[in-house]
Amino acid sequence: MAKEAVIPFKGTAQQEEQLKSVIAQHKGQEGALIPVLHQAQEIYGYLPIEVQTMIADGLEVPLAEVYGVVTFYTQFSLNPKGEYKIGVCLGTACYVKGSGDILEKIKEILNLEVDGCTPDGKFSLEATRCIGACGLAPVFTINEDVYGRITADDVPGILAKYQG
Amino acid sequence: MEMVNLKINGQEISVPAGSTVLEAARTAGIDIPTLCYLKDVSQTGSCRMCLVEIKGGRALQAACVYPVAEGLEVYTNTPAVRNARKVTLELILSNHDRKCLTCERNRNCELQTLADELGVTEIHYEGVRNEYDVDEISPSIVRDNNKCILCRRCVNMCKNIQTVGAIDTMERGFKTKVACAFDKSLGEVSCVNCGQCIAVCPVGALREKDATDDVWAALANPDKHVVVQTAPAVRAALGEEFGMEMGTPCTGKMAAALRRLGFDKVFDTDFAADLTIMEEGTELIQRIQNGGKLPMITSCSPGWIKFCEHNFPEMLDNLSSCKSPHEMYGAVIKSYYAEKAGINPKDIYVVSIMPCTAKKYEAQREELSVNGLQDVDVVLTTRELAKMIKQAGIRFNLLPDEKFDDPFGEDATGAGVIFGATGGVMEAAIRTVADILDGTSHSEVEYEAVRGVEGIKIASVQAGGKTIRAAVAHGLGNARELLNKVKSGEVEVDFIEIMGCPGGCVNGGGQPIVSAKDRMDKDIRTERAKALYTEDKNLPLRKSHDNPYIKKIYEEYLGEPGSHKAHSLLHTHYIARDKH
Structure with a gap:
């Protein structure tokens, strides 16, 4: 029943060194966990089990408590971000114009869940709140590129440009 | 005030x-x-x-x-x-x-x-x-989040009292749930199976892995010789399931009920507790006399053992190598008893009735076997036994008081009985070790200093011209605190008793559930322990080494405590495990 990590952990010795020094700075302080998690996410980009285990060991708190905090706050991510970060707007305007179908199409083509990342590290997928481009609804973004007024049928052609 | x-x-x-x-x-x-x-x-x-x-x-x-x-x-x-x-x-x-x-x-x-x-x-x-999958992977504990009301009593027990921290609250809002890190099963993490989470759950979100069907099937199988043994703490609490006042011992009715359920032999784990004292006492004396690893720590509580394996792997050599009493008994039943009764050990099915959910996990440990046969085939909790008695339509309260079966004696000793309460194993061990080291029979048998519900108790006894320093901890938070003090040198002792549950086995995770209201009015640990100390007082023999059947099994079969044969049947080893 455990969620298997799709992307293998590629942490370096240098990152581990950095994390250890962050832990050492905060150890023994009340409420140390959240600042350590923030900095760990800056170091690694996300918070996989390997990183959470190092934090649990370092701060001497149960791993279940660390995971509980990580899953409570939306700014903490369990998954790495891909080379191409896809964001599908599920704000009200985009949603009524069919962005739900666009999201489903992307999930289907890339075999990807929301908040997930493809095994090759190329694409990650997020469902976002309104991004302020309602005039173009429905909208989705790939890194800095914005695609608006599209339908689910346009999705394969757009993704193909990045898949090569 | x-x-x-x-x-x-x-x-x-x-x-x-x-x-x-x-x-x-x-x-x-x-x-x-x-x-x-x-x-x-x-x-x-x-x-x-x-x-x-x-x-x-x-x-x-x-x-x-x-x-x-x-x-x-x-x-x-x-x-x-x-x-x-x-x-x-x-x-x-x-x-x-x-x-x-x-x-x-x-x-x-x-x-x-x-x-x-x-x-x-x-x-x-x-x-x-929300629809959740039921977590049934652990051999001891089943978690059904569909029933969970998010009160967090289990989380507080696991994290703050037991300091295990296997579960916590995950996610937020409507998705909030109590779970293990990374949605792992309780069977895949550092859960020690103590079952205190079950004991404090107000609803049906936590329960033991029910094995009553396996036992019913064995009882109905004419080719199986089905033997049952009951731990000391069970008799101190089983009556609660049938409306008796907390702390009412029901040893005789329990034996009668087991016979009526159809078990071929009804044995008392207290005999094996006496056997444990012989082996563990001898091991302690040898370690003291030969400069062995000290402090020696008791090994009866499987929740404590797994906790030690996860959290104090560097102290595994401090653990007594003795199997826990019911495992010893299983090994003896499938060897000594099988020979005596002329039954193929393969046809013997050993059922242990325990106040404990961790015993279910323990019974499956590979190393607790002899000649490829698990020492114990199945473990039922006190609650599961009560269910079987109810299902069988036995009017428990009307049963006569009956005795246990030979060849292990109708009664064990008072030392065996008090194994179910915190300090009991220590007291039983002192009764025997003091007699052996002094070469006499002391008339004083009650050691008040190790009794009671204080989290960590320290005491010392004079024996054989030596001072034996002892410590007792119950509940894993107290155990962690004591071991940290031993590691830092703040506490220096020779012998430590640890029981995984607060109050010891009388308050084990397999005992009848006590509501939050009743917990406000009475201390479960003290009330149930009273039943055991009363029974101890009333027994003619109160020291393990005075048990005639213990003398007999050593004469006829095992040789002497710590012998090669005793080691192959009654002792075990431990495994260092990952912290999480």
Whole structure:
């Protein structure tokens, strides 16, 4: 029943060194966990089990408590971000114009869940709140590129440009 | 003690300063409903069932966390209070899996009881229900989040009292759930299977892995010789399942019930407790005399053993190599008894009735076997035994008192009986070790210093011209604290007894469930221990080495304590495990 990590952990010795020094700075302080998690996410980009285990060991708190905090706050991510970060707007305007179908199409083509990342590290997928481009609804973004007024049928052609 | 005067529903009362309104009301004979509150474990004021009106207060307050103050005026039964509690309860029920008839905790559920007491006859809201897979991977504990009301009593017990921290609250809002890190199963993490989470769950979200069907099947199989043994603590609590007062021993009725269920032989694990004392006492003497690893730590509690393997792997050599009593018994039944009775050990099916859920896990450990046969085939908790007795239509309270079966003696010793309470193994060991080292039979057998519910007890005894320094800890938080002190050198002792559950086996995770209300009125640990100490007092023999059947098994079969044969049957080893 455990969620298997799709992307293998590629942490370096240098990152581990950095994390250890962050832990050492905060150890023994009340409420140390959240600042350590923030900095760990800056170091690694996300918070996989390997990183959470190092934090649990370092701060001497149960791993279940660390995971509980990580899953409570939306700014903490369990998954790495891909080379191409896809964001599908599920704000009200985009949603009524069919962005739900666009999201489903992307999930289907890339075999990807929301908040997930493809095994090759190329694409990650997020469902976002309104991004302020309602005039173009429905909208989705790939890194800095914005695609608006599209339908689910346009999705394969757009993704193909990045898949090569 | 400083006292505070206040009024509850117009009644003037005086209670110790620092009490909560909930506690004050209880002493005044007023019941305030609770769900998330559990004395000594959980006091968060989060479920809002215990709301009361405070005169001059802005809003209704949670009585479980509201401190009393001089002149305070509290109202527990106003229309506003009654309405708020009822709406809150209906909201909790609105997304609850209300399959009460088929629930493990039917008629023994705090939520169900509250719905009855608060007169909820209709639920005005239909909430969206999350559907969860039931976690059944652990051999000991089943978690069904469909029944969970998020009171967090299990989390507080696991994290704060036991310091295991295998479970916590995950996600937020409607997705909130109690789970292990990374959604792993309880069977895949550092859960030690102590079952204290089950003992404190107000509803049916946690239960033991039921094995009664396996036992019914074995009993119905004519080719199986089905043998049962019962741990000391079971007799101190089984009666509660049949309406008896807490602390009523029911040894004789239990033996009678087991016979009527169809077991071929009914044995008492107390005999194996005596055997454990012979082996463990000898091991302690040898370690002291030969400069072996000290302090030696007892190994009877499988929750404690797994906790040590995860959290103190560097101390595994300190653990006694003795198997726990029921495992020793299983090994003896499938060897000595099998030979004596002329039965092929393969046809013997050993059932252990234990106050413990961790024993279910223990029984499956590969190293606890002899000649490819597991020492014990299946473990049932006290609760499961009660279920079988009820299913069989046995009127427990009307049963005569019967004895256990030969060839292991109708009675064990008082030393074996007190194994079920914190300090009991230590006391039993001292009774034997002092006699052996002094070469005499001491008339003083009661060692009060190791009894009682203080978290960590330290004592010393003079024996054989030496001082033996002893420490006793119960509950894994206390065990962790004691071991850290031993590691730092703050505590220097020769012998340590650790029991995984608070109070020892009498309060084990497999014992009858005691509601939060009853926990406010009585200390389970003390009440049930009384039953054991009374039985100890009334037995003619109170020292393990005086048990004639113990002498006989060494003469006829094992040789002497610590012999090669004793080692191959009665001793084991441990495995260092990952911390998480």
